[in-house]
Amino acid sequence: QVQLVESGGGLVQPGGSLRLSCAASGSILSINDMSWYRQAPGKERELVATITSGGTPNYADSVKGRFTISRDNAKNTVYLQMNSLKPEDTADYYCNAEIELAGPSYNYLMIYWGTGTLVTVSS
Numbered sequence: 001q002v003q004l005v006e007s008g009g010g011l012v013q014p015g016g017s018l019r020l021s022c023a024a025s026g027s028i029l030s031i032n033d034m035s036w037y038r039q040a041p042g043k044e045r046e047l048v049a050t051i052t053s054g055g056t057p058n059y060a061d062s063v064k065g066r067f068t069i070s071r072d073n074a075k076n077t078v079y080l081q082m083n084s085l086k087p088e089d090t091a092d093y094y095c096n097a098e099i100e101l102a103g104p105s106y107n108y109l110m111i112y113w114g115t116g117t118l119v120t121v122s123s
Contacts, residue, residue, distance in 0.1 A: 036078070096112070
């Protein structure tokens with residue numbers, strides 16, 4: 001069984017910084033893309049950033065230049081460094097990973113989600 005566990009959320013003032021972490025555990029053969037999504041109250045979940053297994057990042061326009069996604073493949077962990085936070089960044093943040101698992105006859109890919117961590121940007 002695979003689990004994704006996020007940490008690092010909290011309350012921060014506008015202009016402040018937070019670093020989110022998401023660790024994957026379980027019977028993992030490998031992890032392809034890892035991503036961060038967020039969902040604000042009353043809004044749909046949106047993609048914030050993605051990083052490939054080779055370390056290539058992509059960002060939503062709303063966070064470019066402020067957020068940095070990174071990963072430690074040895075630890076099966078993805079990070080999101082968030083700087084210059086704005087009130088509109090307030091949301092539940094979820095990590096997402098495409099994980100390769102071993103089956104009885106062949107390997108297969110599954111998408112997993114964490115349970116979320118709340119980020120509140122307010123003075």
